[in-house]
Amino acid sequence: MPLVLASPRPAGSRPSGGRGRPPRHLADLPLAERRAVVAGLGEPPFRATQLSRHFFGRYTDRPEEMSDLPLAAREPLTQALLPRLLTPERELACDGGTTRKTLWRTFDGALVESVLMRYPDRVTMCVSSQAGCGMACPFCATGQAGLTRNLSTAEIVAQVVAGARLLAGGQVPGGPGRVSNVVFMGMGEPLANYASVLAAVRRLTDPVPEGMGISQRSVTVSTVGLVPAIARLAAERLSVTLAVSLHAPDDGLRDTLVPVNRRWKVAEVLAAAWAYAAATGRRVSIEYALIRDINDQAWRADMLGSLLAGRLAHVNLIPLNPTPGSKWTASRPAAQREFVRRLEAHGVPVTVRDTRGREIDGACGQLAASARP
Numbered sequence: 001m002p003l004v005l006a007s008p009r010p011a012g013s014r015p016s017g018g019r020g021r022p023p024r025h026l027a028d029l030p031l032a033e034r035r036a037v038v039a040g041l042g043e044p045p046f047r048a049t050q051l052s053r054h055f056f057g058r059y060t061d062r063p064e065e066m067s068d069l070p071l072a073a074r075e076p077l078t079q080a081l082l083p084r085l086l087t088p089e090r091e092l093a094c095d096g097g098t099t100r101k102t103l104w105r106t107f108d109g110a111l112v113e114s115v116l117m118r119y120p121d122r123v124t125m126c127v128s129s130q131a132g133c134g135m136a137c138p139f140c141a142t143g144q145a146g147l148t149r150n151l152s153t154a155e156i157v158a159q160v161v162a163g164a165r166l167l168a169g170g171q172v173p174g175g176p177g178r179v180s181n182v183v184f185m186g187m188g189e190p191l192a193n194y195a196s197v198l199a200a201v202r203r204l205t206d207p208v209p210e211g212m213g214i215s216q217r218s219v220t221v222s223t224v225g226l227v228p229a230i231a232r233l234a235a236e237r238l239s240v241t242l243a244v245s246l247h248a249p250d251d252g253l254r255d256t257l258v259p260v261n262r263r264w265k266v267a268e269v270l271a272a273a274w275a276y277a278a279a280t281g282r283r284v285s286i287e288y289a290l291i292r293d294i295n296d297q298a299w300r301a302d303m304l305g306s307l308l309a310g311r312l313a314h315v316n317l318i319p320l321n322p323t324p325g326s327k328w329t330a331s332r333p334a335a336q337r338e339f340v341r342r343l344e345a346h347g348v349p350v351t352v353r354d355t356r357g358r359e360i361d362g363a364c365g366q367l368a369a370s371a372r373p
């Protein structure tokens with residue numbers, strides 16, 4: 001999975017856009033509020049349900065595709081509740097068209113990326129929750145660029161709806177299909193944009209017409225480890241999977257790889273993760289990018305193994321995808337194998353993430369940068 005959706009820009013340059021507040025969209029609002037907006041326009045409130053079915057069930061915001069609405073009402077209703085939020089700036093495909101990455105331009109010129117990955121048994125959409133990111137992890141290209149702004153709920157949801165439209169229209173090899181999984185592993189720190197991300201999770205998982213009807217269990221929220229926000233998410237009692245980007249078992253190294261560790265230490269982050277697992281019954285995913293000679297030593301595998309042994313957790317090892325100009329690279333195969341073996345020896349379930357889309361990922365991060373003047 002290409003989890004290095006990133007947008008570096010030359011040092012010292014400013015983001016080209018992202019200074020505004022996106023227009024209101026029905027995906028920002030619960031159905032009851034959509035009904036109030038429709039009523040305010042002098043239309044019967046049930047039109048909110050019709051519009052919602054078009055967007056969440058048929059993946060369209062186009063007035064000409066809404067034949068159940070009176071002609072005269074289509075334009076005012078879509079303008080009020082279905083403004084086009086994202087414009088495709090570039091699209092890249094690989095894996096025979098089953099992996100597709102889109103660079104989107106927001107209404108105010110910010111650039112964000114999403115990726116669709118079709119597997120034999122599922123389709124995963126990897127979405128961005130912020131334009132840029134403020135967490136400054138040195139191995140992540142998005143982290144180099146800084147935060148431009150939070151995305152709105154509808155800007156997040158629209159990335160998934162766009163993928164769903166492609167799939168429903170049979171435009172992804174493998175025949176017509178639907179989005180089964182959503183991972184918040186694109187640009188941004190989802191828990192730093194808590195309210196919009198939580199509302200997006202609800203919109204994605206509530207049944208049509210309230211939302212898109214994706215299973216909560218198929219949604220993964222990935223975080224650097226913002227402890228208070230993890231606790232807050234646990235209290236929502238959702239069945240979404242939490243992923244924690246650990247990358248090091250010791251504070252000394254993690255302070256440098258994930259700078260927010262200076263605020264919340266490994267022990268605190270893991271305590272929050274176990275509380276999340278206890279509250280939800282969901283296995284926590286521990287993300288660990290393997291970086292050659294930095295965090296891939298056998299002793300660190302043992303240390304990680306003893307931290308995780310007996311916990312409701314599994315480790316997702318990600319071969320590092322080096323960012324342009326990075327001094328770091330992926331671990332040697334032998335080191336990776338030994339890392340896996342030692343975790344397994346501690347009884348910790350471990351998978352090595354498939355590096356889907358790496359060819360277009362090579363552009364991963366360079367996409368947004370190359371689109372800038």
Ligand code: SAH
Nearest residue numbers: 003140185188189222223224245287320321
């Ligand atoms: N901010 C969130 C989600 C976005 S990043 C988080 O940090 O969890 C999604 C995953 O990709 C994280 O685990 C992140 O650490 C990882 N990642 C970022 N840059 C990477 C790179 N160059 N190579 C491999 N994984 C990377």
